[in-house]
Amino acid sequence: MSEQYDFDLFTIGAGSGGVRASRVSAAHGAKVAIAEEFRVGGTCVIRGCVPKKMLVYGAHFAEDLEDCANFGWEIGERKFDWIKLRDNVLKDVDRLEGAYTDTLENHDVTIFQERAEITGPHEITLASGKTVTAKYILIATGARPQIPDIEGAEHAITSNEAFHLDELPKKIIIAGGGYIANEFAGIFNEFGSKVCIVNRGDQLLRSYDEALRERLLLISMKKGIDFKFNTSFEYIKPCDEGGFFVKLTDSEEERVDQVMFATGRVPNTEGLGLDKAGVELGDKGEIKVDRFSKTNVDHIYAVGDVTDRVQLTPVAIREGQAFADSIFGKGDPVAVDHSCIASAVFSHPPIAAVGMTEGEAKNKLGSVRVYLSDFRPMKNVLAGRDERSLFKMVCDGDSGKIVGIHIIAPEAAEMMQAAAIAVKAGLTKADFDATTAIHPTMAEELVLMR
Numbered sequence: 001m002s003e004q005y006d007f008d009l010f011t012i013g014a015g016s017g018g019v020r021a022s023r024v025s026a027a028h029g030a031k032v033a034i035a036e037e038f039r040v041g042g043t044c045v046i047r048g049c050v051p052k053k054m055l056v057y058g059a060h061f062a063e064d065l066e067d068c069a070n071f072g073w074e075i076g077e078r079k080f081d082w083i084k085l086r087d088n089v090l091k092d093v094d095r096l097e098g099a100y101t102d103t104l105e106n107h108d109v110t111i112f113q114e115r116a117e118i119t120g121p122h123e124i125t126l127a128s129g130k131t132v133t134a135k136y137i138l139i140a141t142g143a144r145p146q147i148p149d150i151e152g153a154e155h156a157i158t159s160n161e162a163f164h165l166d167e168l169p170k171k172i173i174i175a176g177g178g179y180i181a182n183e184f185a186g187i188f189n190e191f192g193s194k195v196c197i198v199n200r201g202d203q204l205l206r207s208y209d210e211a212l213r214e215r216l217l218l219i220s221m222k223k224g225i226d227f228k229f230n231t232s233f234e235y236i237k238p239c240d241e242g243g244f245f246v247k248l249t250d251s252e253e254e255r256v257d258q259v260m261f262a263t264g265r266v267p268n269t270e271g272l273g274l275d276k277a278g279v280e281l282g283d284k285g286e287i288k289v290d291r292f293s294k295t296n297v298d299h300i301y302a303v304g305d306v307t308d309r310v311q312l313t314p315v316a317i318r319e320g321q322a323f324a325d326s327i328f329g330k331g332d333p334v335a336v337d338h339s340c341i342a343s344a345v346f347s348h349p350p351i352a353a354v355g356m357t358e359g360e361a362k363n364k365l366g367s368v369r370v371y372l373s374d375f376r377p378m379k380n381v382l383a384g385r386d387e388r389s390l391f392k393m394v395c396d397g398d399s400g401k402i403v404g405i406h407i408i409a410p411e412a413a414e415m416m417q418a419a420a421i422a423v424k425a426g427l428t429k430a431d432f433d434a435t436t437a438i439h440p441t442m443a444e445e446l447v448l449m450r
């Protein structure tokens with residue numbers, strides 16, 4: 001432990017990356033403090049992955065209740081109580097916040113429930129005015145929703161507010177075409193809202209394989225979600241009777257109950273004293289770091305969304321773990337491998353992917369072999385649900401090595417987690433073919449593609 005400073009490590013931000021880094025550093029024997037200006041747990045736990053997934057589960061019952069009829073179930077009158085779901089989700093978020101706080105306290109991490117700012121080379125000042133010093137500073141302040149510069153933008157909500165609505169909108173416009181727009185479009189649509197996704201470009205979910213993007217668009221439209229591409233907002237104005245008037249380019253003014261921005265997230269680097277500390281930022285305001293999450297200042301590190309490498313919880317956690325092991329562990333420094341990261345969009349149905357899309361593989365490798373399985377899952381057939389799934393495997397044409405797997409299907413993310421291990425390990429199509437199928441499953445398509 002350092003004699004010269006109050007703490008060995010001071011972490012700013014108790015989200016996915018900050019909590020992991022602090023807990024593990026403390027377990028390695030460091031004296032650690034963490035500051036959190038909002039709630040311990042950060043975006044993922046408080047207003048991201050976790051409550052979002054609970055809403056996705058809640059929303060999916062709408063389809064299950066329809067589908068069960070052909071399986072012989074007769075359900076009486078159906079009624080959905082948003083307030084009940086909302087409050088149950090928020091209660092579980094409170095529980096998780098407590099669990100994260102306990103974890104930190106059990107590791108003797110000092111928690112400051114207030115905003116922190118760097119005020120000297122090794123000095124941090126808290127909102128209360130208290131000043132502390134630390135040998136190392138870790139910035140794990142995450143990102144926040146980007147609000148486009150539109151007249152009346154202040155009337156719109158973001159994902160932050162979506163979890164707290166007092167009533168469901170009858171009609172909602174969601175701006176964006178990425179993860180959050182597609183996930184919340186699915187959620188609101190299943191709960192009975194009329195949803196329109198407005199995208200300034202002509203593509204949804206740009207980083208995903210084209211075939212899956214097209215399939216999601218088709219299915220979403222069939223479910224009743226509207227899409228407007230290459231469209232921007234002229235204004236949002238409050239309406240006396242409630243709701244808002246929205247004017248989009250190339251259409252008449254219309255009245256909606258809510259407008260939601262899901263137009264990307266910006267790193268939280270303002271007001272942190274980074275300029276005075278001499279920490280270099282990139283074009284989007286993100287903190288620039290090396291492979292070991294070190295900034296250009298030797299004792300200041302940054303992990304998670306604030307570095308805008310890959311904005312996903314497991315990545316922030318890995319970066320936090322690697323930081324702690326590198327600085328306070330006994331082994332060699334650990335760099336996080338950001339290649340071949342599997343991901344999922346919890347849309348209805350979900351999309352999951354690992355590795356290169358077909359287009360990327362063709363550009364990079366030249367010779368590529370693609371295997372497809374396009375089928376209606378057994379459950380959808382009996383339910384009378386006209387919704388097809390799509391599996392795509394992209395292989396190196398010469399070696400047969402699998403370089404990408406892409407799935408749109410019920411439970412795509414659950415299947416992908418296992419498949420991603422094989423892709424990361426560099427297995428070939430022949431290795432998959434040598435594996436006997438589990439029948440009857442959707443996942444067996446992975447080993448049966450011809």
Ligand SMILES: Cc1cc2nc3c(=O)[nH]c(=O)nc-3n(C[C@H](O)[C@H](O)[C@H](O)COP(=O)(O)OP(=O)(O)OC[C@H]3O[C@@H](n4cnc5c(N)ncnc54)[C@H](O)[C@@H]3O)c2cc1C
Pocket residue numbers: 012013014015016017018035036037038039040041042043044045047048049050052114115116117140141142143159180268272303304305306310311312313314316
């Ligand atoms: C709606 C939504 C759904 C998502 N769903 C998924 C998903 O399904 N899967 C997935 O992998 N990822 C998902 N993500 C992304 C994921 O939540 C983030 O990548 C992850 O939380 C990043 O962790 P972090 O530690 O970098 O930052 P955060 O978790 O954002 O934590 C940063 C913390 O720092 C605090 N802070 C900021 N500035 C200060 C300061 N000056 N002083 C003190 N505290 C400060 C903030 O209050 C915050 O609590 C989702 C994000 C959103 C918004």
Ligand SMILES: NC(=O)c1ccc[n+]([C@@H]2O[C@H](COP(=O)([O-])OP(=O)(O)OC[C@H]3O[C@@H](n4cnc5c(N)ncnc54)[C@H](O)[C@@H]3O)[C@@H](O)[C@H]2O)c1
Pocket residue numbers: 148175176177178179180181183198199200201203204205206232262263264265310311312343344345346
């Ligand atoms: N399932 C998951 O893992 C998950 C879920 C939610 C969020 N996240 C993370 O959070 C990040 C942020 O999510 P997101 O959906 O906000 O961002 P995103 O980067 O996925 O998508 C932003 C979209 O907004 C569009 N856009 C930008 N400005 C616009 C404007 N003015 N009008 C209309 N459209 C506009 C872009 O073209 C793009 O399609 C993601 O990149 C992801 O890393 C992950």
